[in-house]
Amino acid sequence: MTKAIDWEAAINTRRSVRSYEMRPVEEKTMSDLTDFVNSGMNLPFQHNVKVRFFKATPGSRLYTVKMAPPDNVAFMANTDIKSISAAGFVGEMVILYATALGLATCWYGHYTMAELERLMPHLGEAGKQPQPKWGYGSGTVPGERAICITPLGYWEKGGIRLMDRMTGAFISYKRKPLGELLEGGVKEADLPQDIAYAIDLARKAPSAANSQHWRFTVSPDFKTISVAMPVGYKHLKWEHPDVDIGICACHFWLGLGLKSVGCKVSLNEEQGRVVWRFETDR
Ligand SMILES: Cc1cc2nc3c(=O)[nH]c(=O)nc-3n(C[C@H](O)[C@H](O)[C@H](O)COP(=O)(O)O)c2cc1C
Known part of the structure; x- marks a missing residue:
């Protein structure tokens, strides 16, 4: 145990x-x-x-x-x-x-x-x-x-060194608001509370240079949610942005679990980037 x-x-x-x-x-x-x-x-x-x-x-x-x-x-x-x-x-x-x-x-x-x-x-x-x-x-x-x-x-x-002070002040704790991270038409105000909660935990994930390049697509019936970076996304200094998407997917999955929402999880390569898909039983 x-x-x-x-x-x-x-x-x-x-x-x-x-x-x-x-x-x-x-x-x-x-x-x-x-x-x-x-x-x-x-x-x-x-x-x-x-x-x-x-x-x-x-x-x-x-x-x-x-x-x-x-x-x-x-x-x-x-x-x-x-x-x-x-x-x-x-x-x-x-x-x-x-x-x-x-x-x-x-x-x-x-x-x-x-x-x-x-x-x-x-x-x-x-x-x-x-x-x-x-x-x-x-x-x-x-x-x-x-x-x-x-x-x-x-x-x-x-x-604590300069780098910590700088990242603390300018980079680290800041996160994009949830509404900016939704793609595909569903608005923040429409989200059921359990999905909003899981996305809120997901948006707090760490990312290289705090770039937060994850975006969430929620199906109109709120049953399927996918997490991916925009097609063609590139970062000047970080060569592996799909790592960060996996980190974000982890937070999202934990969030669903904390709200007792069961789901099937898959990850696929689509249009040159990884898409994590959560088919929920809600
Ligand atoms: C995949 C990944 C790679 C990272 N690589 C570095 C790194 O090489 N050097 C570094 O100082 N910080 C690195 N970071 C830390 C990020 O700068 C940090 O997570 C981000 O600024 C958000 O701050 P927080 O983790 O305190 O919330 C990395 C973070 C992630 C997720």
């Missing part, structure tokens, strides 16, 4: 933390988190995402300018867009669970590839080829990669 957590509180309290105390995660907390991961997390779709815990050595510059704490986790998957989107969903389940256990985290797509390979060898033969400096690169590459990684630890409050 894994420990039950308050998912809504986890969504509302999670923030990207970029300064950590240099101490490992407490043993009991780590065992609760690994139990949750090993339980399979009761996910509503098939996937091949692997959650790999790894240690960083003192002073490791895995994360751009910051020091890595001792404990970290990588979300590993193939690099086609469906797999990376599934990595977003699975990774966010882990991140929210860790948040509920009192841990600080931050999604990183731009980790130092050479340093990750040193700490957690995973490239095998592919590692003999030249590798990108940040993250696993762009497009689809052969085999499984670390799609994103996150530190796992305790927020070093005194050590």
